[in-house]
Amino acid sequence: MDITLPAENGGRVSYKLVGHPVEPRIGAVFPRIAYAAAHVVADPFAMTDPWSRPVVDWDKTMAFRHHLWRLGFRIAEAMDTSQRGMGFDWTNAKELIRRAIAEARSVEGADLASGAGTDHLAPGNARTLDDVIAAYEEQFAFVEGEGGKAIMMASRALAAVAKGPDDYIRVYDRILSQASGKVILHWLGDMFDPALKGYWGSGNFEAALDTVVAIIERHADKVEGIKISLLDAGKEVALRNRLPEGVVMFTGDDFNYPELIAGDGKRHSHALLGIFDTIAPVANAALAKLADGDRAGYDALMAPTVPLSRKIFEAPTEYYKAGIVFMAWLNGHQDHFAMVGGMQSARGILHYADIFRLADQAGLLADPTLALARMKHFCAVAGV
Template identity: 55%
Template sequence: MTIRLPDAGGRLRIHEPRTDPLAALPTDGLLLSRTVFAAAHVVADPYADVSPGGPAAVDWDATLAFRRHLWSHGLGVAEAMDTAQRGMGLDWAGAAELIRRSAAEARAAGGRIACGVGTDQLTGPATLPEVRAAYEEQLALVEESGAQPVLMASRALARAATGPEDYLDVYGHLLRQAAGPVILHWLGPMFDPALAGYWGSGDLDAATEVFLKVIADRPDKVDGVKVSLLDAGREVALRRRLPDGVRCYTGDDFNYAELIAGDESGFSHALLGVFDPLAPLAARAVRVLDSGDTKGFRELLDPTVELARHLFQPPTRFYKTGVVLLAWLAGHQDHFAMVGGLQSARSLPHLARAYELADGLGLFPDPLRAEARMKTLLALYGVSS
């Protein structure tokens, strides 16, 4: 069997899908040498009568089933993060429900979960006290659910802050309020342009100093930091300056293999959106690393980087479209629909290349189903098989 795929130039070319299914991978026990979270997407309800800009309609059964899939491979779930379309189709009310349901599911499944704490209930200009109050409301909900909080970067804080001291004040207040150690999340403007100049400066060196001061002031309240700047050298330099006991969770979906493998001075743990589609392979690779086989780890994970770089190509914030496409092709959901209609955010050639790369990695448990679904999508665009 073959399939005709459009390339970036609009030409159709022949691809011969692989026929062997994804090999059965071990799913017993937790990963040992690294703490690994996959930031998980949400599954839309395709039958809901929703209006543009209205509240998201979520298929809760399929959404929670996907989290059980991630836990079954030993991964933690990073919930209600940007991969779940926070601020891009999923509002705070929807995120709050997602946190409650997923945290309850984590308790039932014995899975690890961390949940995003932000300020997205603020829909317009806000004062710094209003930003603090919004963060506190979300922090309380996440802690009450039993999940670990991830203090996410805030668009409202980026608008309201006048300099580094405002960030130090807000984050210092939150860390004092937190019941236990949190994960601090630095999301770069390539993921969200509204976060440009976060930590009070457009100069990343200056911003790094403010970020490190937030941590140094209360290291007992910081489990780790998630860095999503797509700059491996900067992450390594930051990692080496963290206080003892504070982990670095890479959020670099371009350079994760080398950062997780580490060097003579240390390594990064992981909290990655790309591990949503890569979960089985990522877990297998870390289990190899658990045995001390860094070379084997790289041999498994390095080939996935081309797919990751494709999914996260600019404009990077639309990577979720490719993630959901691959979840549909892999059989984790019955449709290719997204909250907010975001399935339309990437071109057909982009989606076709994502399918081709994932197929080459053997990511599909049922290659024939993936091929048939891709042909259905192509037919909608007028591509005959």
């Protein structure tokens, strides 16, 4: 099967599909906790103003959650992968969390944790730390009131008003001390969200690391783990090595996840990854190999997914959601490539062509015939 794709020089190049869809192992027991941060499916027919009035196709959105649960993944709900802060507001996030928790109760073994942040408080409207605390409290109250587990998302408002590490400690002390259950923390780097630059009160990694570790040590009984999304394996390992007993590391490194999950023989990371939305079938098969003690088999499956992930998450990294949804469309999980906020326009045809090739080579086109037909239509619209 062949397709004509755009080339870097403005020309055209013929590409022949070479991949074979990887078969997941349904019912596999993973050796790591594995959360997939899931996207939302827009309703393009209801979005008369997609930039400012997003409308969600709830049936398709929930169907995708069932796809991830079927493959053995937990779901990290209403996180940045769902476009929180980039077209998907707290009003919609509440409905998503409510529906997802209800759906999880209908599926044996299904599990999820939901993002609680401050995104309903515009950074410009945050005057004091008390404003930030109140915003966190409102979202935590909703998530926990629905019977859910909270992921404490990084806060643009806190980054805007905090004067230094002590301000972060005050806010996190307050929220963690009040949490009714265990919480997952999230350290999101500014490559994902430029408004979070200097989070934890310092632009210096070592100083920020000290602050995070101090907070976790003070609340080790309330912190299940921390997800770190800095796209730097060395920084993740530095934090992982300092976590107190009983607190786990969740890799959010969409560049280096295979080695971090596999571990160094002494320590390993669990996973809370946006790329798992896209590579779930292969990640399932790879984790099943790791459970069997087959590290070579794990590496062989995971390695081809890394170039794909690095392409999807390339700078400007915050637009990675477009590649995630593009893959869901190619694989038939939704009937269109439209996103809330019109986010599909954030990447160009060359980027999407690279994703198509790399997904094929990683065995991630579930139905190559369907994916090829959709890619041909997509290229035609782009003038290829």
